[in-house]
Amino acid sequence: MKRASPPPAKKKAGKRPQARQRSADLGMTLEELHELEEKAVRLEKLAMVLLNAPQQAFYLYDHRAQRFVLGQEHVSGLYGYKAGEIEKRKDGWFSIIHPDDLEEFTAAHRRVLEGNGGNVQTMRVRVQRKKGGYEWILAHMRPFESDEKGVISEIGMVNIITPLVEAESALRATQARCHNLFQSNTAGVLVFDSKFHIVEANPAVCSMLGYEPSTLLRLGVLDVTAPGVRVGMHKLLRSLKSSAKTPLNVDTTLERRDGEKVEVMVGASCLHGEKKDFHQGMLILTDITERKRTEAALKRESDLNKILIDHxxxxxxxxxxxxxxxxxxxxxxxxxxxxxxxxxxxxxxxxxxxxxxxxxxxxxxxxxxxxxxxxxxxxxxxxxxxxxxxxxxxxxxxxxxxxxSIDFLVTTGTDVTERRKLEVEVIRVAEQEHIRIGHDLHDGIGQTLTGIASLVEALESRLAGEEQKDARRIHELVKTAITETRRLSHGLSPAAVKNRGLAGGLMLIAETVRENFRRECTCQIDDPPPVVGQEAEIHLFRIAQEAVNNAIRHGGATKLRISLRHKSTTHGILDISDNGPGFPTGQNKPSSDGIGLRVMEHRAHLINGELRLQTLKGKGVRVTCQFPLKLA
Missing domain, CATH: 3.30.450.20 (PAS domain)
Incomplete structure (x- = not known):
């Protein structure tokens, strides 16, 4: 018979002492072995996470063998290199460290090799990328295995921190700019806390209020506010603290240490905490004292001008x-x-x-x-x-x-109706006086001179020799006097205009200039001539007379030109020009207005005309009178 196999239960019972023997050899129970196995699995998973995490790498380096045990590919890949590519470069890893950071890198490397009690060493350096430029890294490393000869291996973690460094750099630059802006700002800046106590003050506000910084920081915002406006300031601060909408700019009054008032424009803002609650407030103060004084002065001037204008x-x-x-x-x-x-x-x-x-x-x-x-x-x-x-x-x-460019036009108007009536009356009386004197010259002195001429002529016929010659000279002088008297009487009397019209009167003026004054004088008149009323004809005739007399008597002109023409269907132009030296000042008027010029302007105004004088030094004077035509 075959020998029966031992029952299964006995087989199991025979193996248990062997398992207990192995666990006893390891110094731990089976449960502890299972727990250790689970830890190993977790550590393996953690290592895989660390090895595969972006922007960071975990490594184990054997200093005795001069090689990476773990993480070579990941550490090299952070900078764009393949595994082993950096080691082939001259100086190896030292070749990709920024020159300014080599000292720190070397020191950290030395401390790790020295052991330093197994402490973690940290370094922050720049590493050159394969494609150019540098990456900032933060490396943590410590000895992993050591013996009596020293450190065998090191374990470490490398993180890319370039964005962090750039952010820190930008933050420092921003902080520096803010500090400079705060300190060098020409406007005063006050920072206050939730109880409205001043916690920061820049030099400008200290100078504005006359306080030392240490003294000002012991005060509150309301302490430097003028008493009369503290209620308004307190309302503004409470509104700012409660995050209610505040005015962008408000004007208020502060009080200096010496009691003098300072007008300021306040810009208010607040700084919120992490929970968006009120943290600090800020007041930006611009000294507008001079502006306020200027505004007050302008207002006083404006009020005065308004009174002057209205009255x-x-x-x-x-x-x-x-x-x-x-x-x-x-x-x-x-x-x-x-x-x-x-x-x-x-x-x-x-x-x-x-x-x-x-x-x-x-x-x-x-x-x-x-x-x-x-x-x-x-x-x-x-x-x-x-x-x-x-x-x-x-x-x-x-x-x-x-x-x-034009902003406004200011027009003043004076009612000269009554003055104009007086001017018309003065001109009328003067014209009548001219007529009377002209008639007196013609009918009185003229007739007397004519009688004398007849008597002298009769006497001349009865004399002989030298006496007859003397009588003839007297006769010639009397005839000259008769001619001059006739000319004066014609000039004083408007009969020349009434009988001949304005065109005929102007031609008579030109003829008189040529014959009596031996000057060249031309007269050009449109055909048909401009038509005006009889009163306007007399005034235009007198203006031409005065202009011609001025050119001869004061200007010493040798050539004169008179013209009467149409300017448009509604207006005509009377133009008298000469070749005299012009006004000494070279302006459009003589240095002092004579009665003749004022009378010409009055006559032009009386016919709703406009008189203008134009002159250039050494080029004569031109008198123009624009006047309305008589409509049919």
Whole structure:
């Protein structure tokens, strides 16, 4: 019979003492072996995680064998190298360390080899990338195995920290800029805590308030605020602390250490903590004391100007650059009968104060101002709200912006209606006196001289020899006196104009200049000539007379030119020019206005005309009078 096999139970019972024997040989139980196995598995998994983690590498290096036991590929790959590629370079790993960091790298390497009690060594250095540039790394390393001869191997962890270093560098630069901005800011800066105590103050605010920094840091914001505005400041600070919306800028008053008040513009902001709660507040203070003083002075001046304008006896209007009415004073409202609210914003030509015939010349004067004319003047017939015609002497001046463009136009108007009536009366009386003197010369002295001439002629016929010659010379002188008297009487009397018309009167002036003064004088008149009323003809004739007399008597002219022509369908031009030396000053007027020039201007105004004088030194004088035509 075959020998029976031992039962299974006995086999198992026979093996257990052997397992216990092995565990006893290892010095641990089976359960402890299982626990150790699980730890090994976990460590293996952790090693794989460390070896495969991006931007970091785990390594084990054998110094005796001069080779990596673990992690060579990962450490080299951090910098773009293959495993073993760095070791082939001259100086190996030392060749890729930044020159400025070699000392730190060498020192850390030496400390690891010395053991240093197994302590972890840390270094922060730059390592050259294969493709150029450097990576910042943070390396932690410590001895792993050692014997009596020294360190056998080291274990370490390398992390790429370039983004962190760059962020730190940017943070330091930002902090430096903020510090410089805080310290060198020309505006005062106060930083305060949740109780409104000052915790930081820059030099500008210390100088502004007259405190030493150490003294100012013992005060609160309200301590340096003027008493009268502390309530408003406290409200601003509480609003800032509660994160409520605060004004971007507010004006307030601070008080210096010496008690002097400082006007400031405050910009407020706050710094929040991690939980977005209030951490600190900041006040940026700009000294506006001088600005406030200037504003106060400007306001006083503005108020004074307003009083002067509103109480001025002349009409004053302020126009925009396009001719819109911005403001008129009380005198203008009273003169024309229109209130400011009725005309404000309207074009000055849309307000019914000027007739159609005046709008064109008014626009021309306005254009002259916009093109750089200093000021323009004119006497304008204008209508009031009630329909009454008033004659206004206006003077307009442009107010320019800093860039030279027009900002506003200021127009003043003086009612000269009554003065104009007096001028008309004076001219009428003067004209009548001229006529009377002319008639007296013609009918009185002229007739007497004619009688004397007849007697001398009769006496001459009865004498002989030298006496007859003397009588003949007397006869010639008397005839010359008769001719001069006739010329004077014709010049004083408007009969030349009444009988011949304006064109004939101007031709007579030219003929008189040629015959009596032996000067060259031409007269050019449009065919048909400009048509004006009889009164205007007399005034234009007198203007031409005065201009010619001035050219001969004061200018010493040898050539004169008189012209009468049409300028447009509504206006004509009388032009008298000469070749005299011009005015000594080279200006458009003599250094002092004579009565003759003022009378010419008055006559031009009386016919709603405009008189102009033009001259260049050494090139004569030109007198022009633009006048309205008589409409059919």
């Amino acid at each position: 001025a006896p002349v009409a004053i209007g302020l126009l925009s650059a396009d001719g819109a009415i911005v403001r008129v004073n009380a005198a203008a409202e009273k003169l024309f009968g229109f209130k400011l609210k009725e005309v404000k914003g309207k074009s000055v030509w849309m307000v019914p104060v000027m007739g159609p015939e005046e709008i064109g010349p008014s626009r021309q004067r306005f254009q002259a101002l916009t093109q750089g004319a200093g000021k323009v003047s004119a006497i304008i017939p204008m209508r009031t709200r009630s329909g009454e015609t008033r004659y206004i002497e206006s003077e307009s001046t442009a107010v320019n912006k800093p860039d030279g």
